[in-house]
Amino acid sequence: MHEDDSGVTKKRTLQLPSMSVPLSSHEMGEVELSCLAYAKMYLHASQFPRCSVNGLLLSSSAAGGAVCITDCVPLLHTHLSLAPITQLALTQVDVWCSQTQQRIVGYYQANACASDSSPTPCALKIAEKIFEQCNNAVLLMIDGEKMFPGCRVPPIVMYERKDARWALKDKHTIMLRQWEETCSIVNQLFSSGDQALLVDFDSHLDDITKDWTNQKLNAKIMELVSPANGNV
């Protein structure tokens, strides 16, 4: 184990799949990431390849048990560490969530420097705030180095709150249902040009006629999702 000074503990031991033994039901905390949430995060990071981007992870499921991330709201691509717009966005998303029976269950960020996917102080701060309201909140960092066509591994690193710090989550507790299908959906969005539909909160402030809840894009993605699998 080693610690970096952002307070994150990183495990360096290799773990074989069948050998991980959960110590408590909390440690086995499963997180499920929907195709919709994944696709929009990926599109967000792709839309601003030179910037750090961030956003909020939402759930429409009831609290308790596994965390089901069913949607996400892309927030910023500029000045992530400045307070006013972040506060504004958090408040607006909060209000929207209460209107739509969703909860904020996590935070995602993709760093501008693709080779460094460790959480920044800003990421930890916001994740901390979310944790105050949601005790199984997750912090998700997008790994830019794994964002290339044909990559077989999800470009995602997840952290959870354990022992007063954000610790790397066991990969095997992260569920991405229908991974192949999700990849194919993302590719389709790029080839159809629909990836340009994504609006983040920053873009909304540049032009408030743009919809940061991304209703249009959501509909397109749900169309592509296999009808046989309503939960993706």
Place this chain on the structure above:
Amino acid sequence: MNIEKMRDKLRKWREENFRNSEQIVDVGEELINEHASKLGDDIWIIYEQVMIAALDCSRDDLAWSCLQELKRQFPDSHRVKRLAGMRLEALERYEDANKLYDSILQDDPTNTAARKRKISILRAQGKSSEAIRELNEYLEQFVGDQEAWHELSELYINEHDYAKAAFCLEELMMTNPHNHLYCEQYGEVKYTQGGLENLELARKYFAQALKLNNRNMRALFGLYMSASHVAASPKVSAKVKKDNVKYAAWAASQISRAYQMAGRGKKENKCSVKAVEEMLESMQITMS
């Protein structure tokens, strides 16, 4: 699209310094491949523009061929050497790129482009403190370089060094008094620093930004939030409180109006209009 239109587009993107690299590659590649003979002397600047855009899109094949044409035409040019350096940077061959830039600087120590590329390399490698140090040194010599001041303010913001970021923005505001974006960014930095004095300052700069551009939504929200915070502070006099309540109320009405106008006729925007109304209400409750 005919040749004239394509040329005009490329010129516009060049002049406005747009980084819409995919479009530039699209238009530029066609122009170069099919109509090179008709471009006259324009072709060289187009090669340069397309080359840089090609690097952005991982089109090393295209970048390489543009570079070859430029090398052939301008064999000893520092400007072309810098482009060669940028290609090395795109390939993450930073040591080789630095060697190239160093050789330019040996020949011409005042070559600002090469110096800036070296600083960009530090940024790409995540070496922020070194990038900051080099940029500061650069600015001691080239104190009027706006682009550099802005780059430095961004670096300081990323490092959470808000006081120094504010200093850079102050330089920019002095030389660009009509730029609403600098005022608004300054307001954001002051707001982030926090404390009553900084919040009042933030409010003033948000107001100034709005004077320069009354459609700057960030400034409008910033004004609302900073005025609300000041009004809620136990340390202010009754008069200051009253004034700030007025400013906040004005900002809130402007925000509501803007969202109503934006939401007209758009079904999906009704969510954000309602969200804004509720948000303004909820913020008032926490402020009082």
